[in-house]
Amino acid sequence: MAAAHPTRRTHRWILSLVALILAVLTTGVCALPAAAQPTGNGTGAAGPKFLKLSLDSVTPTAITESSDPYFVVSGTVTNIGDRVVDDVSVRLQRAAPISTASGLRTSLRLDQINYDVAGEFRDVADRLESGQRKQFSLTVALSADPDLPADVSALDITTPGIYPLLLNVNGEPAYGNQARLDDARFLLPVLGMPTATATATEPPASPAVPISPDVPPVATTMIWPLADRPRLVAGIPGSVDSYALLTDDELASSLTVGGRLDQLLSAVESAVKSDGGRDLAGALCLAIDPDLLLTVSAMISGYRVLASPSDPDGPTRAGIGTQSAENWLDRLRTLAPSMCTVALPFAQVDETALAAVNDLTLTDRALNGPADIVDSLLSVKTLRGVSLPDAGTIDTDTANLLAGHGFTTTVLADNAVTPLDGMSTAIGARPVDDTPESANPDVVRLPDVTLATAADSPPLTDPGLRVATFDIWSATALAAVGSHPPTPSFTPEQVRYDVTNDSRAARLQDALGAITWTALNPQADRPRSALFMPPQQWGANRDEATALLGQLKLLFRNNLATPRTFADLIAQPAEAQSYELNYLTKAADEAVPREFVDPVRAQAHRITELMTALAEVPQQELSPRAFLTPLRDDLIRTLTLSDRRSGGQPDTMAQRRLEQTTHTVDELYQSVSVLPPGGVYTLASEQSPLLLVARNDLPVAIRVEFRIDAPAETKITEIGEQVLPAKGTRSFQIPTEVSDSRNLVIPIALTTPDGVPLGNAVTVSVRSNAYGQALAIITACAGALLLLLAGRRLWHRFRGEADPADEGFDPETRRRVNRFRRARKREMHRQEDR
Incomplete structure (x- = not known):
């Protein structure tokens, strides 16, 4: 048999190699979806991502007794991969209701196997091309019913609670198998069970008795922050006629209609006005950054904006937010007097860094000054004696700083303090960054931090600094609401994750569940109270803020919560148990570095x-x-x-x-200096004054003193403290005695009355017309000779003898001289008579 042609054998080898490569690639690709399966909270393991699932809305956001017995979940599926995905479908799953406070966070990281009650998959799209998206809606019943339509799933929810839900999307990528490609997690608050219905679309013929939790209401307080990052350009002292200069004009956008600060203010305005707003106004307290108010107030008078924020000396342009700033500030002035108002520390300052700086005047401006600023610009009386640190945790030095500046209470995260004895108590002790299941009392005391009192004040009943605590789980959830959400420093490390992987709608649902959990879950080791603390620079928009305020009103209406003013909270007695500070490590990591x-x-x-x-x-x-x-x-x-x-x-x-x-x-x-005279300064005599000119370029008057390092040959009399006028010069005569006719160099400078140098020192070259010591000797000798000669003449006259000095002097000449003198005197008299 003939051998195969060499070319054909080569072709067969090439085909076999290609088939082998394709088989390996196909096997690898088929395994990719399994590697891409999410591991919780919408984040997947290492590997390619094919679909992105986002929650768009939940209607209604909370279930009550008067709700329909079903709700609608809307979302969007987007193909973010590089290949098509077929047979895209979604379903809703739920886990058991949250039974611990930490579960508000940990339940969002559970694997999907823990969401053991699942609905049916519903088709979304037969195929999604790369970059294509598709919206969908799922109608979900709370409990199963045989008459439910085929496209409605049930989640078997029969009791009130906060339920973790998982929205799961499956699909089949090209070259792969059907698999779970992404998920979205969120919380559903169920305040009460609705009446039973026959179907999801028709009301029941005879309503059943609703189910509602039988628990005492929660005393509720909420801080509503209005703050912004620092915007004013640094290094510009005060003046009477200059424009404010801002680093950028983002604040104008924030203040205008639809901006962040406009929406936060609008939400409160609308909420407190609806139904009189009595309950809500009593529970809310506006927390206002004084730096924001100063900036907005400066914008009203006209302002400029840097063309480049990184070039403070570069060109500027006119700001566009003058009218928006005026409107926003007027609205705040109208609202603030009707509500509790408290001033935040200036510019969200790091109080631990402020304590390390330890400058009395700077601290007073940062901590005590804000209340005066807010009172002045808003015509209100803010709540005094309470500090709200931005980090929610402080160290001992900071606590002593607050106590020394008149603060009796500070507001901290409930894991920022621990019992002083370090042992568990009824309300539970916690190590740093642990995940506690119990909360501290509303107000605790720090006996190791003693309040400052005036000498004539009576002794305090409780001299220790007090701490009002807020719940870290609701605060963490509130911080995630809105744009650019941070994870607060007080959030325990083991439950930190990137919340931006969740949609804004999902994060809002989590916050609604967090502020509702305490009302639905009475705990023996938890107080029946809540202080809700959003971050100071909050990014919630109007819809999100309105939903949160609406949830509070819903709790009030259903007698699950009752409003408690912030003043009442901080005025209540502190827990008898002594506590100590627990400065959290994450806050220390995020603090201002010591190098500043x-x-x-x-x-x-x-x-x-x-x-x-x-x-x-x-x-x-x-x-x-x-x-x-x-x-x-x-x-x-x-x-x-x-x-x-x-x-x-x-x-x-x-x-x-x-x-x-x-x-x-x-x-x-x-800007304050002595003007150099130039050349050599010549004194008319040895006691002539030294003339100096000082200039003050500052727009305010200043008190100065001259510092003159006089050489040994010169004696200069100090003229003491002098005042230089604003934007002006002034001449001074410095009493000076010079005992040398040589050129003398005298250094002259200006200082403050405390001796701090001002401007640059100058040197003055001085020369005196005096002859110094030689002149004194010559003058003395001449005087002595004069006395000797006069005494000699008198001696001869008393003895009746002619003075030998007159010998040889002609008497006739003497008579002629005398006649000339008399004639001259007569002529002078005639001239005077004329």
């Missing part, structure tokens, strides 16, 4: 030294305080926590702000 502490302290000290030298003048438009306070504000903004959660470059921004402020302070000190 020393420079901020140094500049704050220099500003204080300059402030003590400035003079209050009645005719002066600008006061020293108004002139220098903006620079102090810039130092506080350097210590802000706001930029540290924006995902930008917080250290770079803080360093730039610090450098701008430092540069301005340097210029202020250089």
Whole structure:
């Protein structure tokens, strides 16, 4: 038999190799969907992603006795892969109702096997091409009913509670098998069981008795923050006629209709006005950032915006938010007097960094000044004596700082304090970053932190600093609502994850469930109270904020909660058990680095030294305080926590702000100086005054002293403290005695009354017309000779002898001289008579 042709054998080898490669690739591709299956909270294991499932809405967001016995879930499936996906379908699953507070977070990370009650898969699309999306809606009944339509699933929910739900999407990618490709998790609050129905679309013929939880209402308080990141450009002292300069114009967008701050304010306005808003207004307290108010107020007078935020000395443009700022501030002025109002620390300052700086004046501006600012700009009386740190946790130095500045209470996360004895109590102790199942009392005391009292004040009944605690689980869920959601520092490490993987609708549902859980789940070791604390720079829009406020009103109407004012909360007695601070490690990681502490302290000290030298003048438009306070504000903004959660470059921004402020302070000190006279200054005599001119380029008057390092040959009398007028010069005569006729170099400088140098020192070359010691000797010798000669003449005259000095002098000549003198006198008299 003939051998095969060599070319044919080669072709067969190539075909076999190609078949083998295709088989390997097909096997690998078929296994890809399994690797891409999500592991919880919408995040998948390492491997390619094919579909993205997003929750769009849940209607209604909470189930009550008056609700329909079914709800509608809407979502969107998007093909985010590089190949088509066939047979796309979704279904809804649920897990057991949440029985512990930590379950509000941990249930969202459960594997889908824990969502053991599942509905039927419903088709979404036969095929989704790469980049294509498809919306869908699922109608879901709470409990099974034989008469339910075929397209309605049931989840067997029969009792009130907070239920974790999982929306699951399956599909078959090209070259793969049918598999679960993504999921979305969220919470469904069920406040009460609706009446039973025969179908999902028709009401029952005879309604059944509804089921509702039989628990005492929860005393509820909610803080409503209005804050923004620092926007004013650093290094601009106060003035009477200049425009404010902002780093960008994002605040204008936030204040205008549809902006973040506009929507937060609108939601409260609408909520408290509807039905009189009595319950809601009593439960809410506006927490306002004074830095925001100062910025908005400055915008009303007209402002400029940097063309490039990274170039503070570059070109600027006119801001567009003047009218929006005025409208927003007027609305806030109308609303604030009718509600509880409390001032936040200035510019969301890191209070631990502020304590490390330890500057009295800077601390007073950051902690005590905010209440005065809010009161002045809004015409209200804010709640005093309570501090709301942005991080929700502080260290001991910060606690002592607050106590020393008149604060009796601070608001912290309930895992930021632990019992002093370190042992479990009825309300439970917690180690750092643990996941507690119990909460601390509403108010606890820190006996190791003693409040400051005036010398003439009576002793305090309880001198320890008090801590009002808020629930970390609801606070974590509230922080996730809205755009750019942060994960707070007090959220335990083991339940932290990227919440942006969830849709905004899912995060809103989680928050609704979190603020409802305590009302539905009475715990023996938990107080029947709740303090809800959103993040200070909150990103919730109007719809989300309205839904949350609506949930509170729903709890009030169903007698599951009762409003409690913030003032009542912080005024209630503290727990008898003593507590200590538990400064959380994550907060320490996110705090302002220590490298900013020393420079901020140094500049704050220099500003204080300059402030003590400035003079209050009645005719002066600008006061020293108004002139220098903006620079102090810039130092506080350097210590802000706001930029540290924006995902930008917080250290770079803080360093730039610090450098701008430092540069301005340097210029202020250089603005007061002695003008160099130029050339050699010649004194008319040895006791002639030294004439000097000092100039003050500051817009405020300043008190100065001359510092003159006089050489040994010169004696200069100090003239003491002097005042230089604003934007002016002044001449001074310095009493000077010079005992040398040589050119003398005299260094002269200006200082504050406390001796702090101002401007640059100058040198004055001085030369005196005096002859010094030789002149004194010659004068003395001449005087002695004169006395000797006069005594000699008198001696001879008394003896009646002619003075030998007159010998040889002609008597006739003497007579002629005498006649000439007499004739001259007569002529002078005639001239005078004329």
